[in-house]
Amino acid sequence: MTVPTSRTAPLVACAECDLLQQLPDGLTGAVRCARCGALIMRRARAGLDHTLALVIAAFPLLFLANWYPLLEVDLGGRPSAATLMGSVLALQEQGTSVVAVLVMVTTIVVPALYLASLLYLLLPIRLGRRPRGFSRVFRTICVIRPWGMIEVFLLGLLVSLVKLASMASVVTGIALWSFAALMVVLAWTTAAFDTHALWDEADLLAGAEG
Ligand SMILES: [Zn+2]
Structure with a gap:
């Protein structure tokens, strides 16, 4: 936890x-505790622009992953394509509503909300303005971040793919590759997101506006 005493x-x-x-001014890289050596914070070298660029890159991938089919299965001359939302609806029709809701929340709702919240904070800061409800949106990001589980979904999908391949002709869809790319971009975004730099910028702008 950072206790603001002075800007420097x-x-x-x-x-x-x-x-x-007390932290010296102008830190870069990893900062470790003087007593126990634990990692206190990691200052991103590329700054907030790097995170903003990754967030902007993630939106087309999120769209592709949700709009196009994940798989196309040809079972005895009857081809069928499965989108992510189609899979959620199929799970609900089979009476597994809890699983359907879990899949929808962890693979569609949370990644979309996480990216939208990051964009809501980072874009105005980049343009020199502190967005309304800054603290609330920041806390939302911290709460929802662990609930994004695209990698778990992708792993399950790959296991199903291997099993299905022995029974039917399976073609991977554009959404599957978009999901894989989205997983990498989201992990990169989380690693690049320097929360201390964000608060520093937000405090500076609040001081300038106040
Ligand atoms: Zn320590």
């Missing part, structure tokens, strides 16, 4: 041993 020398408490320590 913030105090940071180590999450592992609770030691309160």
Whole structure:
């Protein structure tokens, strides 16, 4: 947790041993605790623009992953294509509504909300304005982030694909590749997102506006 004291020398408490320590100004790379060596924060070299670029790149992938078929299966001359939303509806029709809701939330709702929230914070900051409800949207990002589970879904899909391949002719759709790319971009976005830099920028803008 960062305790703002002045713009140049913030105090940071180590999450592992609770030691309160002053950070030198202009930090880059990983910052470790002076007492126990735990990672306190990682300052992204590329800054917030890098995260914003990744978020913008993720939106077309999210659209492709949801709009186009994941798989096309030809079972005895009867071809059928399955989209992500179609799979959710099929799960619900089979009476497994809880699984259907879980798949929808973890693979469609959370990734979309996560990206939209990041864009809502990063784009105005890039344009020199602190967005309304900044703290609330930031907390939303922290709460929903662990619930995005595209990688788990993709793993399950690949297992099904291997099993299906022995029974029918299976063609992978554009959405499957988009999902794989989205998984990489989302992991990269989370790794590149420097929350301390975001708060620094937001505080600066709030000071300028106030
Ligand atoms: Zn420590």
